[in-house]
Amino acid sequence: MNGRSGIVTFFLFLFLAVLILLQILSMVQSDRLYERFNQFEQRMGNVTVAGSSRVPSKAGSVERYPGDDGDWLVWRLGAEPATLNPLVCRDLAGTWILDNILESMLEYDPDTLELKPKLAESYEVSEDGLEMTFKLRDDIYFSDGKPITADDVVFTFETIKNPKVDAASLANYFDDVESLEKVSEREVHCVMRQKYFKSLSIIGGMGILPKHIYQFEDAEDFNQRRSNPVGSGPYVFEKWDVGREVVLRRNDDYWREKPNLKKIVFRMILNDTAATQAMQTGEIDLMRPLPEQYAELSEDPVFSKQFKCLSYWNPGSGYFYIGWNQDTPFFKDKRVRLAMTYMVDRESVIKYLLKGTGMIPTGPFYVYGRQNDPSIKPWPYDLDKSRKLLEEAGWVDTDGDGIRDKDGVAFRFKYMIVSGASLHEQMVKLVKDSAAQIGIEVEADPYEWSVFTDKLRDRQFQAVNLAWGGSIETDPYQIWHSSQAKDHGSNYVGFENSEADALIEEARRTLDEEDRNKLYHRFHQILHEEQPYTFIYSRPSQRFLDRRFENVIIHKLGLDYHEWYVPLEQQKYQ
Numbered sequence: 042m043n044g045r046s047g048i049v050t051f052f053l054f055l056f057l058a059v060l061i062l063l064q065i066l067s068m069v070q071s072d073r074l075y076e077r078f079n080q081f082e083q084r085m086g087n088v089t090v091a092g093s094s095r096v097p098s099k100a101g102s103v104e105r106y107p108g109d110d111g112d113w114l115v116w117r118l119g120a121e122p123a124t125l126n127p128l129v130c131r132d133l134a135g136t137w138i139l140d141n142i143l144e145s146m147l148e149y150d151p152d153t154l155e156l157k158p159k160l161a162e163s164y165e166v167s168e169d170g171l172e173m174t175f176k177l178r179d180d181i182y183f184s185d186g187k188p189i190t191a192d193d194v195v196f197t198f199e200t201i202k203n204p205k206v207d208a209a210s211l212a213n214y215f216d217d218v219e220s221l222e223k224v225s226e227r228e229v230h231c232v233m234r235q236k237y238f239k240s241l242s243i244i245g246g247m248g249i250l251p252k253h254i255y256q257f258e259d260a261e262d263f264n265q266r267r268s269n270p271v272g273s274g275p276y277v278f279e280k281w282d283v284g285r286e287v288v289l290r291r292n293d294d295y296w297r298e299k300p301n302l303k304k305i306v307f308r309m310i311l312n313d314t315a316a317t318q319a320m321q322t323g324e325i326d327l328m329r330p331l332p333e334q335y336a337e338l339s340e341d342p343v344f345s346k347q348f349k350c351l352s353y354w355n356p357g358s359g360y361f362y363i364g365w366n367q368d369t370p371f372f373k374d375k376r377v378r379l380a381m382t383y384m385v386d387r388e389s390v391i392k393y394l395l396k397g398t399g400m401i402p403t404g405p406f407y408v409y410g411r412q413n414d415p416s417i418k419p420w421p422y423d424l425d426k427s428r429k430l431l432e433e434a435g436w437v438d439t440d441g442d443g444i445r446d447k448d449g450v451a452f453r454f455k456y457m458i459v460s461g462a463s464l465h466e467q468m469v470k471l472v473k474d475s476a477a478q479i480g481i482e483v484e485a486d487p488y489e490w491s492v493f494t495d496k497l498r499d500r501q502f503q504a505v506n507l508a509w510g511g512s513i514e515t516d517p518y519q520i521w522h523s524s525q526a527k528d529h530g531s532n533y534v535g536f537e538n539s540e541a542d543a544l545i546e547e548a549r550r551t552l553d554e555e556d557r558n559k560l561y562h563r564f565h566q567i568l569h570e571e572q573p574y575t576f577i578y579s580r581p582s583q584r585f586l587d588r589r590f591e592n593v594i595i596h597k598l599g600l601d602y603h604e605w606y607v608p609l610e611q612q613k614y615q
Contacts, residue, residue, distance in 0.1 A: 108592055108606025113304040113614040117316045117328035120459070120490040121284065121309050124267045127248050128201060128208040132494060133510060138307055141276040141289055142184075143248030146175050146194070147241070151596035154356075154513050156242060160189060160249060160273065162227075166241060170552055173231040173244060174224070183251045184277045184292050191223040196252035198244075205260030210531045213519050214243045217549070236550045238557060239516050248272065275300050275603055285309060301606035304614070311461050320348065323613075326587040327602075331464055335583045336396035349586040352398070354409060355599040358582055359510040360402045362574040363456075363472070367535040369503050370450050376434040378572040382420045383427035384475045385575055394467055399580030404565040405520065407511045408579050411554070414562040417569050419576075428479050438480055445480040453482040457502040460487035465506045468577070498529050505533070513598075517564065518545050521573075536573040589613070 122135030127143050130136060146161035158164065162178045181189040198221040201212050219234045221244065231244050254271045257263040268281050273296065276289040287307040291299060308325055310316040317334055319325045321344070330338070339350035365372035365381060372378055387401045406413035431437075436445040436452055445452040456472060458465035466485070473483040486503075488496060496502055509520065519525055522545050525532035544564040551557040568574075582599060589611040592604050607613075 112607040112612040143272040147245030151598040332395040380430035455486035
């Protein structure tokens, strides 16, 4: 009996041990599955895809899956950059390219929207906001291996401030900087003449140029440098095939963690329909579609299976507008400009051209930002009010030819647009048809992008279609202060208003955000009354992206493709 009992006890013990072992293995497997599920949720839960009601969450404290190394991102550009000179560049295409190459001492956190160190190890700001000290990291290098020092920071600042350098639209942000000086190889000290609410982001946010590459004796030599940009960023310039593409390759000596994608190719495809076809045939991976393209294709199950259709609001969304050049006999009178706004059926633009994705802004600030005054409502579409204002301004049809005139000048104006841009062409047709109903003749005036930007800069236009991007907090000085209507500033329409100038200047010196926004709300009201622009629409950022890209997170600041990767089995390019 004792022998049999011992055998039974042994097998019972063995059975229980096996059960315990199986339970432990099951728990381990569950933990692994749970961990993998969390990683999957973290990546996929942050992607807003058309048809999904999920709200993107900001990146949490869980370390992201680093992803697989390799592949390229082929990005469609709708226009060729005029230059890749970091200080001379004014267009969005060039900015997108240079953002991969240049880096600054500080950067905005994409989710908290707070400034944090980048090339700087630390920084200090005096209590009165008039002095700043930046200490550089000791492990930062340009792509050619040269260390980044205080000399490079000072050189960049002095080049921006050089009146012979063609950087007027950038230099105005530095007007209140009295000095930026080297303290040591790793430290610079900045002194302001007066308070400026963006001083930290402007000084800390300037892209640092390598002095040993960009230094010059003749400023015109610097201005004429169009290609071969050099910086410290995660990508380096490889080539620019004019009319075709700009290619960047990964900086394998990058001082921070390298991105996974080995190349970014910016391919110029000017025609929007051709760009969509290129997307569908796999020639490009990323594009910004027209509103009607997004509305149609995001609902197409075949297209959506191959591409992510992303739509999101962010401070950079900006706005689209018609600018009225006040140097012309037509638009120097604010009654005429207001008549032009009454003339444009912006609700129809939103409904039919944007397919319902957007809103009518009333001023230059981010529609969901605190600078914007939501109590100001858009002027309605009203042709009768438009006619009445034109008559009050003295524009009547004196000779019976159907066209209003004043002092012998017929109300016929040219409407400058970018040639081949279908949205611009649609806007011209809409404006032309409305204008004809109130006795005004409109002629389309299309130009290729590089010519368009030259004419815009020199203010050689009567009316123009254009868009401005936005930022977390905007300083309107560059676009709206009267001083910026000359010397190639960005006040292209020649807007001049002494109260607006005073408000812009006072707001710059006001550090308290609430007090500053009260000033901006009054400034917003002035623009609403003066209508130097007819603000047409603001819409969410929309993108088509090949589904092979993973870790596509929508931050408060938008997308960061330096986080993306492509699984090995889905990679296309070597």
